Amino acid sequence: MTEQRLDPERGVLPGAGPGGSATPSFTDPTGGSSGLAARPAPTRIGPRTFRWGERTHIVGILNITPDSFSGDGLLEAPAADSTGSAAPADRAVAQARAMVAEGADLLDVGGESTRPGHAEVSVAEEIARVVPVLRAIRADLPDVPLSIDTTKPAVAAAAIDAGADLVNDVWGVAPDDALARLAAERGVPLILTHNRAEARYTNLLAEVIADLWRAIERAVAAGCPLETLIVDPGFGFGKAPDHNLELLRRLSELHVLGRPIMLGTSRKSTLGRVLDLPAGERLEATLATTTLAAAAGIDLVRVHDVQANVRAARLTDAIVRAGVP
Numbered sequence: 023m024t025e026q027r028l029d030p031e032r033g034v035l036p037g038a039g040p041g042g043s044a045t046p047s048f049t050d051p052t053g054g055s056s057g058l059a060a061r062p063a064p065t066r067i068g069p070r071t072f073r074w075g076e077r078t079h080i081v082g083i084l085n086i087t088p089d090s091f092s093g094d095g096l097l098e099a100p101a102a103d104s105t106g107s108a109a110p111a112d113r114a115v116a117q118a119r120a121m122v123a124e125g126a127d128l129l130d131v132g133g134e135s136t137r138p139g140h141a142e143v144s145v146a147e148e149i150a151r152v153v154p155v156l157r158a159i160r161a162d163l164p165d166v167p168l169s170i171d172t173t174k175p176a177v178a179a180a181a182i183d184a185g186a187d188l189v190n191d192v193w194g195v196a197p198d199d200a201l202a203r204l205a206a207e208r209g210v211p212l213i214l215t216h217n218r219a220e221a222r223y224t225n226l227l228a229e230v231i232a233d234l235w236r237a238i239e240r241a242v243a244a245g246c247p248l249e250t251l252i253v254d255p256g257f258g259f260g261k262a263p264d265h266n267l268e269l270l271r272r273l274s275e276l277h278v279l280g281r282p283i284m285l286g287t288s289r290k291s292t293l294g295r296v297l298d299l300p301a302g303e304r305l306e307a308t309l310a311t312t313t314l315a316a317a318a319g320i321d322l323v324r325v326h327d328v329q330a331n332v333r334a335a336r337l338t339d340a341i342v343r344a345g346v347p
Contacts, residue, residue: 062282063249067128067211068167068187074282077343078316078335081169081324082121083288084114084131084159086151110151111158118159122166125332128188129163130324131155131181132171136192136259148177153184160185169213175200182208192259193217195237199244206245213252213284214241218260226265227272230255234279252322254284258292266292270311273318286324287311288331309334317342 061075072079118129133151134143143151156168169188170181178189178201187210191201194214205212214237216230223229234253241251255276257266266287276283287293293307294300305327312323312331316338325331 060280062280065211065249065252065282067169069165070127070167072127072282072321074321075319075343077339078312078320079127079322080125080328080332080335081128081130081284081286081322082118082126082328083324083326084117084121084129084155085135086110086114086131086133086155087135111154114155115158115162118163118166121328122163124329126166126328128167128169128322129159130169130171130190131159131186132190133177134172136171145174145176148172148174149180152177153180156181156184156186173201175204178204179208182210186210188213190254191215192256194241194254195233197240199240202241202244202246205241205250206247211250211252212241212246213254214238215254215259216256221260221262221265223265226261226268227275230269231276231278234276238279238281248281252282252284253279254286257285257287258290263292263295266290267296270314273315273320277319282321283319284322284324285311285315285320287315288323288325288327305330313338319343 064071064073066072114131121129131152133148135141152170152172156170159166159168167187168185169190170178170186171190171192172178172181173191173193178186182189189201189205189210190213192215194201194212195216195218202212214234216234216237234255238248238251238253242248253276255269255273257269261269270287273283273285288308289301289304291301293304293311297304297307299307308325308327309330312325312334315323316335319342323331323335
């Protein structure tokens, strides 16, 4: 049988009968979008432009809390003086410098733990925790993009004033669009993270993707340009361990959303459940998930241990992504 090919000009098979001739084109005659996911356009985050699809970027975690699940909260260390007012900012700057030296592309600052059963923090307290840290890091590292991890618009606004370039919303799929409206007003990108109050699903990936797509639509309706939106499937947020493992198996399916993707698995309890290890001994497990993420084309991974994850991501990128040295 002779192979038939599409006529590139007409979109029909050469020599096709009346049926083919009746379909002059396979493109939208109105010139609309194809509806097919493509590599997202570059995103400007503060002082840098991130070009998606070229490599996996590393996000360093700075927890300005006394109760981080991973034991790295910068308020857990003894204060340097009787008031402790400057000590957390000093420690944060030192940690930020170290992370950047190890290869972090972006730093994510949070003032309230998101672990199950965490103590809720007032707006005033969260602002008091993160604003001095952001100001100090911005002054010390002016060329490094900074993110604020919060669910509170007032905290996000104060953080942007202090130097944050990006808002990371761990309840990005919630109906309230206040953070999206703030991001739009202030002209900063927004990370929309999947979350649920209860880990109940009928079809995990389909529901995660649908929830995130609705969140994207709400954010656009609130004024956020599509190219400023990043999505996170919410590993560990509103998901049981089996859900989290299934998410890792099917990471590549998230590209259907057509947005840059961030993944945060670092030291999380599912890794400890599989290996029966405490948070401080989950580095190798985290590296395995970073390798899976890079192989699946995930754009950002949010981690505590920067240097090891940079090395794992760079090697995986060199194997699976064309054009990476």
